[in-house]
Amino acid sequence: MKLTKEFYERDSLLVAEELLGKILVHETNGEVVGGKIVETEAYRGAIDKAAHSYNNKRTLRTEVMFGEAGRAYVYFIYGMYNCMNIVCEKVGNPQAVLIRALEPVEGMEFMAKNRFNKSYESLSKRESINLSNGPGKLCKALAIDRTLNGENLLDNRLYLVEGDKINKEDIIATKRVGIDYAEEAKDFLWRFYIKDNTYVSKK
DNA sequence: AGTATGATGGACT
DNA sequence: GTCCATCATACTA
Numbered sequence: 001m002k003l004t005k006e007f008y009e010r011d012s013l014l015v016a017e018e019l020l021g022k023i024l025v026h027e028t029n030g031e032v033v034g035g036k037i038v039e040t041e042a043y044r045g046a047i048d049k050a051a052h053s054y055n056n057k058r059t060l061r062t063e064v065m066f067g068e069a070g071r072a073y074v075y076f077i078y079g080m081y082n083c084m085n086i087v088c089e090k091v092g093n094p095q096a097v098l099i100r101a102l103e104p105v106e107g108m109e110f111m112a113k114n115r116f117n118k119s120y121e122s123l124s125k126r127e128s129i130n131l132s133n134g135p136g137k138l139c140k141a142l143a144i145d146r147t148l149n150g151e152n153l154l155d156n157r158l159y160l161v162e163g164d165k166i167n168k169e170d171i172i173a174t175k176r177v178g179i180d181y182a183e184e185a186k187d188f189l190w191r192f193y194i195k196d197n198t199y200v201s202k203k
Numbered sequence: 204a205g206t207a208t209g210a211t212g213g214a215c216t
Numbered sequence: 217g218t219c220c221a222t223c224a225t226a227c228t229a
Binding site for chain 2: 059060061075076077078079080
C-alpha cells in the first residue's frame with residue numbers, strides 16, 4: 001500500500017523516523033527497482049542551519065520544499081551526485097527528509113548495472129553492500145536524478161509503499177552527516193537508522 | 204582501523 | 217569565485 005499525503009504532511013522529524021522500513025520504488029522504462037529505507041535525515045526548514053531552506057531561503061532550487069508534501073526534492077551535489085529528499089509539512093513550511101541508505105529489495109540486476117555496469121551475481125560482497133548504502137549511491141542505483149525533482153510520490157513513477165514495521169528500540173537517533181558548517185545544528189540528533197542493518201552508510 | 208585527497212559542475216553571491 | 221546534505225581510491229599502521 002502506497003503512503004498517503006497525510007503521512008508526509010507532518011514534521012520532518014516524525015516522518016524521518018517513520019520512513020525507516022518503508023520501500024522506495026522507481027518504475028522506469030519497464031524496470032521496477034526498489035529498496036527498504038534504512039537511514040534518513042530530517043531537514044527542518046526555516047529554523048535549521050543545515051537546511052537549504054534555512055531562514056526560508058527561497059530560490060529556484062529550494063522552491064519544491066515550499067510546496068506540497070509528498071513530492072521529491074532531488075538536487076545535484078559535488079559535481080557528480082544526486083540526493084533524494086521527500087518534502088514534508090504544509091505548504092509554506094519547507095521541511096524535507098533525506099533518504100541516506102537503502103537495502104536492495106527489487107531490481108538488483110538493474111542496480112548492479114547502474115552502479116558497476118556488471119551483473120548482480122558477479123558483484124563482490126563489498127560491491128553488493130555498496131549498491132545503495134549512501135545518498136549518492138542509492139540515487140545512482142535507482143536511476144534517480146534531477147529530472148525527478150518535484151515528482152509527486154502519490155503518482156506511479158516514483159513512490160513509497162508500506163514495508164517492515166520497525167521497533168522503537170531498533171531505531172538509532174544520531175548526528176547528521178556532512179554538515180559541519182551548520183554551527184549548533186550540526187549536533188542535533190536528526191539522523192535515524194535501523195540498528196545493525198548492513199546498508200547503513202555510517203555508524 | 205583511520206585519514207587524506209581529487210573528481211567535477213551547478214547554485215548562489 | 218566559493219561552497220558544497222558525496223564517493224572512490226590511496227595511502228598509513
